[in-house]
């Protein structure tokens with residue numbers, strides 16, 4: 198029995214009242230799942246925004262006047278983006294507002310940046326900054342007047358230790374997990390700014406690789422290794438997982454009940470089909486296909502309506518701007534999560550349908566037909 | 570179709586009901602058999618077992634010289650498709666499908682009927698049963714007699730050798746009853762083995778053999 202024939206059987210009854218009710222309920226189930234996943238994502242973002250600043254990806258080694266040779270060696274470790282003598286720079290910027298700052302880091306060849314506007318570093322005191330340049334703290338985020346974007350940033354100047362730097366280009370910061378205030382200058386200019394050489398600063402590509410690099414460094418014989426203390430709040434993750442499990446359980450209960458009612462309602466039809474030679478597997482496929490179609494329709498409607506509502510809310514309160522503040526976790530709708538929740542629902546539908554068809558289609562046909 | 574020492578015991582929580590007690594019989598093609606008896610005597614049980622839609626406790630059934638006792642569910646389905654057409658008292662038509670679509674339903678799993686032929690075949694079956702102008706009607710738009718004839722057409726969809734009917738006229742008036750019995754008689758004349766359970770004395774005008782069943786026992 199091919200798909201077309203199965204669809205032929207389903208099409209006439211797909212819009213039955215009970216199916217419409219099922220769709221409506223499933224629509225809300227999907228909405229709840231998508232909202233909770235997105236909300237979970239947002240909370241995670243707010244909670245983590247502090248710890249995924251670029252400094253948290255730094256490793257410091259206390260060592261006096263490190264040699265060129267040792268820096269080169271460290272630079273060759275995988276996951277290391279750069280290793281320099283001295284500290285990365287963090288300085289006040291614009292109007293001397295206390296919370297405003299930029300991070301200055303040297304542009305090492307290994308760093309694969311993508312230019313978006315302007316040109317790359319060439320002359321003395323050139324500077325690159327993120328295309329969405331936002332050198333402010335989290336609490337200032339609603340004040341979007343100070344938020345500079347794209348070409349607006351070009352030719353602005355930043356003064357560091359009496360040296361005037363000119364922004365000649367902007368780069369794609371999220372792509373390499375940089376914040377909105379991580380600026381680059383040439384290695385030569387940077388060395389001039391560094392005054393005390395009692396430190397090696399190493400930056401790692403991702404936070405989760407930090408420990409790997411530390412292990413390598415220990416193997417190489419370095420001892421006084423410091424990192425910023427990071428407190429991962431695991432409670433949040435556990436709460437999130439618990440909520441998601443509860444939602445999944447409720448979803449399964451709903452799907453199970455509707456499928457049960459539906460199969461019982463169609464027991465006569467299935468009885469007749471079985472009496473005329475249909476096999477259990479064929480009837481299972483028909484029921485499954487119907488439920489999968491219902492699930493998919495609801496999923497699409499839910500996702501589209503959620504995206505429309507979410508985007509209109511988020512763009513109106515400018516909260517999406519937060520998303521570019523930090524690139525490691527964003528506030529955008531996580532389509533991967535949505536996709537995963539869709540697959541999960543399909544699996545729940547499969548399990549419920551499989552179990553229920555097995556339960557109801559294996560009783561005697563004579564009995565199936567007597568059942569009201 | 571042959572049955573030997575067929576027994577059926579329904580087990581419920583509290584007690585057992587012996588619905589069939591050592592029933593043996595040989596049904597031959599080209600004949601119309603009527604099974605009669607009081608309510609609760611085991612008629613439905615017998616015809617359901619013959620139609621492979623109810624299990625039996627002991628005994629032997631052979632269809633076309635094949636012993637069916639050791640067959641799996643899927644193999645029984647194949648036999649049902651190939652050999653058996655079943656007509657029920659309550660018609661059991663799919664209310665969402667038109668008359669000809671209801672008749673097409675059993676054809677979907679029959680590889681011997683090509684996709685393009687299905688509709689044509691369904692219409693021919695309906696026309697043969699005098700439903701030419703009801704082809705595109707939904708069950709709700711038809712009288713009980715018409716619905717039952719659609720159900721008969723559906724049971725004939727895959728051209729089975731054996732037609733079974735459990736009280737097919739139970740919900741019909743006398744006039745429609747006559748039509749249904751005539752239809753079944755025609756099928757028997759065409760060489761099919763037709764077995765019908767009924768309360769109606771009217772069947773005596775049509776049946777070749779009348780089987781009486783009391784308390785699960787067959788008396789010819």
Ligand SMILES: Nc1ncnc2c1ncn2[C@@H]1O[C@H](COP(=O)(O)OP(=O)(O)O)[C@@H](O)[C@H]1O
Pocket residue numbers: 564579580581586587588606607608609610611612613614615
């Ligand atoms: N599913 C069942 N469970 C228990 N007992 C049943 C079941 N079906 C039928 N019976 C019993 O089996 C006997 C025969 O029933 P049935 O074959 O339906 O008789 P008839 O069709 O002649 O009225 C009756 O006593 C009935 O109560």
Ligand SMILES: [Mg+2]
Pocket residue numbers: 612613736
């Ligand atoms: Mg009965």
